[in-house]
Amino acid sequence: MHQFSAVLQSFRHVLKTCIAQRDVRTGKSLHALYIKSFVPASTYISNHFILLYSKCRRLSAARRVFDQTQECNIFSFNALISAYAKESFVEVARELFDKMSQPDPVSYNTLIAAYAQRGDVESAFQLFVEMREALLDMDGFTLSGIITACGDDVALIRQLHALSVVAGFDCYVSVGNALITYYSKNRFLNEAQRIFYGMGEDKDEVSWNSMVVAYMQHREGSKALELYMEMTLRGLVVDMFTLASVLTAFTNVQDLSGGLQFHAKLIKSGYHQNCHVGSGLIDLYSKCGGSMLSCRKVFDEICKPDLVLWNTMISGYSLFEEFSDEALECFRRLQGVGHLPDDCSLVCVISACANMSSPSQGRQVHALTFKLDIPSNRISVNNALIAMYSKCGNLRDARRLFDTMPEHNTVSFNSMIAGYAQHGMGFQSLNLFQRMLEMGFTPTKITFISVLAACAHTGRVQDGKIYFNMMKQKFGIEPEAEHFSCLIDLLGRAGKLSEAERLIETIPFNPGSILWSALLGACRTHGNMELAAKAANHLLQLEPSNAAPYVMLANIYADNGRWEDVGSVRKLMRDRGVKKKPGCSWIEVDRRTHIFVAEDTSHPMIKKIHEYLEEMMRKIKKAGYVPDVRSISIVTDGIRKREEELRLGHHSEKLAVAFGLMCTREGEPILVVKNLRICVDCHNAIKFISAVVKREITVRDTHRFHCFKDGQCSCGDYW
Template identity: 70%
Template sequence: MIQNSWTLQTFRQVLKTCVGRRDLVTGKSLHALYLKNLVPFSAYLSNHFILLYSKCGCLSAAHHAFNQTQHANVFSFNVLLAAYARQLRIASARQLFDQIPQPDLVSYNTLISAYADCGDTESALSLFKDMREKRFDTDGFTLSGLITASSNNLCLIKQLHCLAIYCGFDHYASVNNSLLTCYSRNGFLDEAKRVFYEMGEIKDEVSWNSMVVAYGQHREGLEALQLFQEMVSLQLGLDMYTLASILTAFTSLEDLVGGLQFHAHLIKSGFHQNSHIGSGLIDLYAKCSGDMRDCMKVFEEIPQPDLVLWNTMISGYSQKEEYSDQALGCFKKLNRVGYHPDDCSFVCVISACSNLSPSLGKQIHALTIKIEIRSNRISVNNALVAMYSKCGNLEDARRLFDRMPEHNTVSLNSMIAGYAQHGIGMEALRLFEWMLETNIPPTNITFVSVLSACAHTGKVAEGQKYFSMMKDMFGFEPEGEHYSCMIDLLGRAGKLTDAERLIEAMPFNPGSIGWGSLLRACRTHGNMDLALKAANHFLQLEPSNAVPYVMLANIYAASGKWEEVATIRRLMRDRGVQKKPGFSWIEVKKQMHVFVAEDGSHPMIKEIHNYLEEMSRKMKQAGYVPDVRWALVKDDEIGHGEKEKRLVHHSEKLAVAFGLLSTSYGEPILVMKNLRICGDCHNAIKFISAIAGREITVRDTYRFHCFKDGRCSCGDYW
């Protein structure tokens, strides 16, 4: 045995160093000597071996060392309790806590913190009650744990805030940091700022980091960057959450250049391989550059991508229609590498399925039921409601909505938007009124859907009422999308002067969305002068956007002004502006079939052309007259017959014909189009639905058109 006190002191010092450095190899060697009784028994040494194993993540070894302790004291229990708490082994932690002969304040605080980390508010409060009944004093760590445990209960947070002030703990940085985080998480940024700035000089690095994160969460980009600069000047330590929030700040400001510079800084400091920061980088590139190749480069540089990083990649892909396939592929890879998808994974991939096929969406729905998503089921259900609505299956969307055990604002927004897109305005407005009656608070997004529903159904008076309600009743300042809906509402109703007057009265620049809405209305009503004004404003804002060129050219073509059409097309060519190619797609027997105008590539194209020729004869007998203005070609370029042929071969007609040929009689079909449906196709499909006796739904970029018995759900108001 070691007799020399200096040698024993050295042994203790080496063990303490092992604990500090997480040196498990040396620590195990020391433990072997200790167990061979080469070192005298010491409660101090026993506890430090438990501490070593617990800090190195070896919970079973820590428990074994605890069992070998001859006389475990409260410190021994607390060390092992903390180890269980860190790994969220809550049941084991509680069992161990109940075995402590005389738990102290540290014991209570450790278990309360564990409950907080797993979101078990009730158990944390119950333990606090037990603590108070036994006359234990509380400290700042107690209140910090309780506040964190109550992070989703704003009323309780405010009560604990009052208790902290009453007990004099409002000067504890840990308490204020917890309050700051919880207020921010619940959307109360002003409260979070008040806590931060009232802390004065007790603010620690966690406080600064938490405030930057709060600004990032609320998309207050400039404030986040300013605070970050202060932190740098004060030489404060920066954690990965702060750095990720700075990336969020650049994303919210759409500052790709600043984000690129910050990325370079992250590479120099070695943080670019951190999974959490990688998520921020992927989000930055996906939203600001739209080039998913940059996102993939970031992803591939991270040696051990976690579930959050995978979810960010899926989210990035799902934000653009053309990347929907890659979003689904990424979701499949996530499963193959051994991760279990969570609620966020499903929300993102369900969003992608909205652009792919209804059958894929149903498969994902079945998977969510199979693996029993429980952590945030309401968000998954909300995504499914939106997906079914976007895929034209409004009945399943409403059925799922009605079966949901609880609803929130997003649930109502999704369902109201679905009705608005399908032109079922009255049901959308009824649901909005029910939302108000049940005290589910609307948001800016809610009013976008409500105003859109009014626009698609021509309810001018109702739209004006809800537009005023936004500010008068709920304090929302109308934003660009709300004005766009109102311009659309007035324009569709033929009130072009009122729409122009509204644009001029806007408190900010109407932007391309506002002028685009007016331009569409001018096209519908053939107002050439106002269309030219709207198009010029649109072009000044976005000279490389093809939309104003195409819309203005179409207006000129419809009026027979072919020289002006040629001028517009020449201007597009000179400026390198390319029109977005139109295409339509349909899913038949779980296979996607894509068509473009004048398509000759499909294996059934001859049968499709023959079917359309036969259908054209029947349609003309029923009173259909082709609207050759939509051929957009001069009379002296091609003959009337050739114009009709071009109309027959529009992509949506090809997709509809294929769908009718490839499905059983009576089976409804759904066609999707990446542009607005043309006027002649809209009229033709009404006739086709009556002659074929089929229900045909076409989803274009603006709404759903449900054709049945020769009528469309839009009432020709689109």
């Protein structure tokens, strides 16, 4: 008898070792030996086999042992409930829970945590209430689980925080970590900091990681990097979420150099092949001046990219107009490998369609949203579609979509208000802004950029000043360079150049190129050469390799016949090696994008396009059009007037407009996109063309939309 007891004791010891080491192979051999032996069935041993299979994620085997055990106790139930919960089989876990005669706190905690993880707030709180009514003792795990279930209910989090203090569970690390996470998630960074630093030396690695993530959620990149450095000095282990947050911190502070060094460390540790970390690297390179080639290299080094990584890659491509085709191709590959696009995938690819000004691609993606029927965050997809239709010159469909949305948020209004403002429809933009305020939506800094632009388009100088002051006084928004630029544009359109100059001199930060560029544009319209030279000189100091200020200044001199000054500007460009970027325009017809450059001869229909343009030029000259040869005088010498006019007629935007008119139905609006600011002569010519052909012609240049109709342009000849 003593010998049998010793053997049984040894058997139990080996079984416990298998559980501790997750050694399912040896455990299965023990189980087979146990079944073949004549040892009486033991609930104790059965429980340990249930625990072994549960911890080794062998749920079927664990359930078989459980069902064959005659007297399952609370230990067996809890082991299996925990196993099912960890594998997200919450309903099965709940069935087992309901079969228990008297669940203990461990049973409740396990199921509460499972419901919280799944986002089922109601079920989690129902269990919490049942537990309290059963007078069972809660602990720190109970509270951390229920805090996790709170979602964005800040009032409830505060109540649970108070309960944890009263009950003495605020010293539990798990409770502190949960509070850090959920205060941060709901924009209460100060509360998260107070809890983190109030935890003293009880803080674990999860606490530190949570705080790094919290800083990044609030765009406190420098603080996140400082905390990470302290973690490494203390020898604390960092997880993939911390590493991804550190990468986001480098992105946030625009430190590509630091990010590159960090990437080298990740390669040494092998973390660079982790999907979560890979997403951070792609985000860093795409947003901080790294190449998309580097992004693609990071992506290709990961064996099994998850949906988040695919989305990050599509997002990176969609940040650049020249990579819009790659964004669409990446989206197609995502589906090809078996991933189902989510709302983030759709928002990114819709943004790429907007960059391309491709209404056909945009409509295809729009149709796909109905097929996928994505329930979560559908509002973000609709907002992206509104922006896409606006950028494709289709405000009717943008507004139709806006009006049929079941709910709106601030971004919805921002997208539609911006669409109207970009197309020069100031009154519609301001009316929608007023409706936004009446409905209780809080405007953002993005809202006010569009509102100020709308005021500029409608000549409402006083209203613009009121809205500008409203930003800080009513909504606590500090005006940024874009807002001051809009205000300068507003004053410039009204001819208040002295006031615009004073504004630049009194702004609370160093004026950048965007402000001087706005003032230079105003000087060009009103012929103020002295102030134009001042603005241009500031621009040339800030951006000496940018051709735009040279060209704008030279055009102002040319407008006033100051050819020696034009020559000086041209010489300065040559001496500095500055070259004007070649003009390029494109138009989509029958789902195909046709690209044109100045003096283009590559298009298969170029001969017919030139013939059409020559005929059109004769018609608009009869209507009063006079070619403006001054716009090309800065880049050509000794060319006869007829040759200059011919070159003007072959500008890329004219070629694209001609092709669009030739290849579309009579009366159908057309959209042309240009990679530079539209030239003065093309602007004048297209105004006349719109009247002659009785068509709406929209040209989207790098500065704004020009909507030509009946001989007028929405920009009011100011750009």
